[in-house]
Amino acid sequence: MEQRYATSPEHVAGMGTAELRARFLVADLFADDQANAVYTHHDRVVLVGVQPVTSRVTLPSFPEIRSETFFEHREGGIINVGGPGSVVVDGETFEMGHGSCLYVGRGAESVVFASVMDGEDSAPARFYIVSAPAHTAHPTTFVEAGKGNIRELGDALTSNRRTINQYIHEGGIRSCQVVMGVTTLHPGSMWNTMPAHTHDRRMEAYLYFDLPADARIIHIMGEPQETRHLVVADHQAVISPSWSVHSGVGTASYSFVWAMAGENQSFDDMDGFAIADMR
Numbered sequence: 327m328e329q330r331y332a333t334s335p336e337h338v339a340g341m342g343t344a345e346l347r348a349r350f351l352v353a354d355l356f357a358d359d360q361a362n363a364v365y366t367h368h369d370r371v372v373l374v375g376v377q378p379v380t381s382r383v384t385l386p387s388f389p390e391i392r393s394e395t396f397f398e399h400r401e402g403g404i405i406n407v408g409g410p411g412s413v414v415v416d417g418e419t420f421e422m423g424h425g426s427c428l429y430v431g432r433g434a435e436s437v438v439f440a441s442v443m444d445g446e447d448s449a450p451a452r453f454y455i456v457s458a459p460a461h462t463a464h465p466t467t468f469v470e471a472g473k474g475n476i477r478e479l480g481d482a483l484t485s486n487r488r489t490i491n492q493y494i495h496e497g498g499i500r501s502c503q504v505v506m507g508v509t510t511l512h513p514g515s516m517w518n519t520m521p522a523h524t525h526d527r528r529m530e531a532y533l534y535f536d537l538p539a540d541a542r543i544i545h546i547m548g549e550p551q552e553t554r555h556l557v558v559a560d561h562q563a564v565i566s567p568s569w570s571v572h573s574g575v576g577t578a579s580y581s582f583v584w585a586m587a588g589e590n591q592s593f594d595d596m597d598g599f600a601i602a603d604m605r
């Protein structure tokens with residue numbers, strides 16, 4: 327498991343492109359028949375990518391978290407950003423289509439991932455997991471793509487019309503810390519999360535998906551008065567510390583998984599910034 331230690335805003339001001347990418351961009355989460363993990367140390371959130379192709383993949387326990395099983399003292403949200411697949415949690419099978427979400431509660435022991443590969447052109451499932459420490463066990467719960475709490479935001483005139491699907495949140499699937507959902511840009515709209523915000527109570531991670539292979543997201547990060555950017559490709563994630571804005575513009579429309587953990591679970595607890603005040 328890769329370790330990414332926590333960073334401070336003062337540190338970012340002097341970083342060049344390579345260091346910014348090494349600290350905040352998770353470029354290679356998905357690899358065939360593997361479970362790749364990054365331990366962010368921001369709110370002790372672990373990001374995992376599982377891409378089963380020729381065989382099933384069992385979620386390992388990873389020595390860095392010192393537990394018998396991955397979910398012994400953790401919980402996690404899983405979203406499938408690839409082709410159809412399944413997740414078996416302690417013998418119970420969840421068929422997961424593109425964009426669907428599964429919450430796995432503390433104490434789950436065996437978690438096994440598979441793709442439904444039924445032809446040469448079929449795409450493997452890509453399971454994206456965001457996990458945080460959990461103090462109690464909430465039930466493992468599945469929700470189909472598009473069946474979360476829907477919020478429509480933005481306007482085509484400002485190129486930011488988008489649909490937010492909240493899956494794991496205060497009014498939906500219960501959890502200890504993890505809050506998770508998917509935002510989809512409408513055709514022709516390219517901007518997410520602008521005006522931008524921070525939430526000092528929670529870190530957040532974005533995983534961009536459904537972006538054409540030759541398109542990119544220009545992801546804006548850093549303090550609002552001292553921003554930096556990352557150029558991000560499909561299936562890459564960005565770690566956003568609590569003090570950092572997280573907003574992006576695509577060269578094509580796209581979706582992204584957003585997930586947070588920390589002090590509270592209040593989606594609307596955001597500190598917004600006027601666009602004109604950003605630097």
Ligand SMILES: O=C(O)C(=O)C[C@H](O)C(=O)CO
Binds near residue numbers: 490519530593596
């Ligand atoms: O499009 C948006 O705006 C978002 O999806 C915002 C994220 O959900 C977020 O940053 C929540 O704090």
Ligand SMILES: [Zn+2]
Binds near residue numbers: 530
């Ligand atoms: Zn946010």
